[in-house]
Amino acid sequence: MAQTKTDENRQEYTTEDLQALIGRLTTDQIRFVVARQEFSKDKEAAEEIRISPNTVKDWKYKGAPIDEAVKAMARDGIVVAKELRRRNLAKAMAVKVAGLDEEDARLRQSVASEIVEWELGKATQKNEVNSLVKNLDLSTLSDAQLQRLADGEDVLSVLTTQGGG
Secondary structure, three states: OOOOHHHHHOOOOOHHHHHHHHHOOOHHHHHHHHHHOOOOOHHHHHHHOOOOHHHHHHHHHOOOOHHHHHHHHHHOHHHHHHHHHHHHHHHHHHHHHHHHHOOOHHHHHHHHHHHHHHHHOOOOOHHHHHHHHHOOOHHHOOHHHHHHHHOOOOHHHHHHOHHHO
C-alpha cells in the first residue's frame, strides 16, 4: 500500500520520545504545549497563558521542539502532566508547609496532620484493634499462636502471620 504525503510526515512517538522532548522544554514552553491542545492557533494558545505570540515564534526560531511536542502530546498527555507535576512538586510542598504558619489553629493542625501522615502514615486507630481483639475467638487459634500470645507477642502480629507459627 502506497504511503500518502500525510503518512510520511506523521511521526510516531513513544513515551520515551515524548519524555525526552518535554525534558528539553522550559516550564512556560510546556504550559504553551498544554494550552495548544485546546486551540488551533499558536497565537490563541499564547494569549491563553498570557505570553506574547512573538515569544512562541522566538522559541521555535531558537530550536525549541514546540511543534514536535504539541504533536506528541496529542498522543500521550499523561507524560506531560507527570513532568509538570514533577517540576512543581517543591512549589506545591512549599505552599503546604506555609500552612504551618497560618494564624488559624485548626488550619495549622490540619496541615501538620497531612504532612505527618505523608511521612509516617496514618496513626492506627485503637478502636480497630480493640474491635479485633474483642471479637477474637481463641478456640480458632493454633497451639503455636496461643503460645506466642502467652509469650507476650502482639496480637495483630500473631493473627496476621501465616501458619500461626
